[in-house]
Amino acid sequence: MPEKSPSRGERRKLRTRAALIEAAQEIYSQRGDFDVSIQQITEAADVGFGSFYNHFSSKAELLEAAIAEALETHAAWLEGLLADVDDPAVVFATSMRLTGRLIRTHPRMARVMMNMNSRGALLEASYGHAAHARRDIEAAIDAGRFAVEDVRVALACATGCLLAVVHLCETDPKASVDDMTDQTVLNVLRMFGMEDAEAHRIVTLPLPVDEPPTVSI
Template identity: 35%
Template sequence: MAERGNPRAERTRAALIAAGRRLYSERPVDAVTVDDIVQAASVGKGSFYNHFVDREALVRAISSEIRGQVETAVSRANAGVEDPARRMARAVCTYLRFALDGPEPAGVLVRVHSGHTSLTAPLNRGLVEDIEAGLASGRFTVATVEAAVLYVLGVTQMALVGVVQEPTLAYAVSLSQQMCALILRGLGVASAEADLIAAQASDEIVRKGAFSVTAAPADATH
């Protein structure tokens, strides 16, 4: 594998990731070959294998990078928020705002699912912890953590697909409010409260973009 820290090697790796991200946002993973990737990156095929063992390794690297960026935004959105129900709605809204701000990486998330439903996946740690906290406090009433994780991920993924297909603010706001309310009701939150929490999260995060992936942190000017 290429030595990390070498400027030329880093540029090549970045070009491969950028090319893969663009191609995977447009086509199913199985429809993209290594030849397609190196051609789009304008590098030799040998250079690909200097950085990635195979195509799946590139997919994992791209997917983890994107999800890590979104999870950072989710952490900002939920800083200081203790209620598991509000945290859930705000996290979902952050993902849907991401689809507006970054249609290309959001397109990748729509097409790449490998390993993302596992309770032990590092990128699902926050979701699992929020569900566990909700169950422990009686805020949520689902049967198991696993069922809740699959439910939340499934609804969020389909909502993400919707916004990728129709990337307008009005649609994203409406859909995020409906989907967050649906998720919270499914987790056991009373309908009226679920609607209120969903409306507040959708307005602040999706409509106003307060915690989008591309937004600067709140203390960036200090």
Template identity: 50%
Template sequence: MSERPVVNRLDRRKARTRAALLAAARQLLARGCSAEASIQEITDLADVGFGSFYNHFDTKAELLEAAVVEVLEEHGALLDEITADYDDLAQVFAASVRLTVLLHETHPQIARIITNAAPAYRNAPTSLGPRALRDLAKAQEAGRFDIDNPAIALACASGAILGVLNTLGDDPVPGVRHAADEVAVNLLRMFGLSGQEAREIVARPLPNPAQRKGER
């Protein structure tokens, strides 16, 4: 009985160390300098002991991959959460595109990591890529989108989104919301919707994650 709190404290300390290492990796990924960083620099940034790194990760590459997967899973889960009540598959897609571009304002670190980790954005097996592919396939099957291959459509969509995020860069800029709407309209039109319908869908208000959580 007396040993259980000690084990719990140890587990909590391990969890804090792992979280600190992942947070440091996210900072480096957002800065685009993760390739040059040493493990010593990572542990210094995380404010943990050098030796503790190897209690959680075997290599720097393993840590960086875990950080990217964490970010993409966080982003994908957010999009699932805030579009869950939509019945129109085209609106689900458009809202996801708009909210992803708006990460430049709302979650700038995530936006930079997505931009700097472009292949993982499309290809990570358990995060955003499969979610987007799922939504595109559903829209194709329902006849909502005129596409032949959802995987090619995903490549087109992710390329457009990444291009816009890269164009926006690191600093706050005016017109981010207009850019988010424009890329969503263009993609909807690419996938077979008329310009009028695409603009009508994109003009709909975006969901508010804070409000959704407050309703539960």
């Protein structure tokens, strides 16, 4: 049986929820915090104040949904883009190279990641880049490509290195985002036990040309 199309009321609810999430993404990326009233959020979303509680029980729940949707959309795009790559080390490195370039391609999302990291939420999230990166690290260990004793420590090191260089690129307008990101990924691969020549080969592979998904952040 074909799926039933959403009714007019259901479509309206979906549009309202999407508007609230988009407003939350915009506010958080611009401010770096969510210290605003629900009235301000609904005004930014151009929806009625009473509509808020039809979708979310609190501002915290809305913010969690807004961040999760943006980061998971981008992480899922990376996963689809690299679905045909057999080497998990290449998958990990390419994902890291593309994520580092967010400060150039999607600066708002890069700032959201840095804001999350500042409060320790990025590594603990069950969605988005960190969750996917952890899986890729584990696959590379199983394939004998990485020599890592503790996956959680490895993920923390990789995340810290990447976000640090993103911060450097954001604060230095003369910095080459691509070069600095690739140098960072090269050093991470070395840290994970990869031979220098192989690490160099991986970080000089051509990047996929597909455009990242359009998200509000």
